[in-house]
Amino acid sequence: MADPLKGKVWPGSNSLVHDGFKMHGSIDAFTDSNEHVQKSKSRLGKKGYLKGVVIDIAYDYLLMKNWEQYTNINVESFISQFYRNSEQEITSYPKEARDFVERIIKYNVLSRYSTFEGLQEAFKHLDNRLSSRILAKETTSGYLPVLESQINAIEIDFNYFFPQLVSHFKSKSGFAIHEHWLK
Numbered sequence: 001m002a003d004p005l006k007g008k009v010w011p012g013s014n015s016l017v018h019d020g021f022k023m024h025g026s027i028d029a030f031t032d033s034n035e036h037v038q039k040s041k042s043r044l045g046k047k048g049y050l051k052g053v054v055i056d057i058a059y060d061y062l063l064m065k066n067w068e069q070y071t072n073i074n075v076e077s078f079i080s081q082f083y084r085n086s087e088q089e090i091t092s093y094p095k096e097a098r099d100f101v102e103r104i105i106k107y108n109v110l111s112r113y114s115t116f117e118g119l120q121e122a123f124k125h126l127d128n129r130l131s132s133r134i135l136a137k138e139t140t141s142g143y144l145p146v147l148e149s150q151i152n153a154i155e156i157d158f159n160y161f162f163p164q165l166v167s168h169f170k171s172k173s174g175f176a177i178h179e180h181w182l183k
Helices: 015-032 035-042 051-065 075-092 095-106 116-129 141-173
Strands: none
Touching (some): 035 141
């Protein structure tokens, strides 16, 4: 929710929302400065405005692919629990966040990242939302050939990065190890 709301919490939101937005910012900063993420971006070529977005979505796909390696809950249970919790809380969200979460649920976005075909669909959908100025320069779909050819190397980068991200999250979140679905 932090993305559609530009990282700003809404008036009256509870402390969990505030903590979640703060964690989102911390994760973004950690990810942006991580050497393995930078290596993945470089695998897509020297230049490109959308490389970070492409790698972010590719890492979502790779998380789904490697789910059991990093979590204590099966993916279907996690997604169902996320959708149930979201539907219970959604009425308290501002319109932009509510619309965003409703689309995630309606189109089962989280499950779509489990296949490379779903990744392709996500890129096409994202391209439809890009401004004409960006589309004149590049598209996320334009990265698909190089992404497909580099996906094994990018997966190696991801498998170095994700345990570091989990450690970062756990050190910042205050969760005890046994209280969270991440291993």
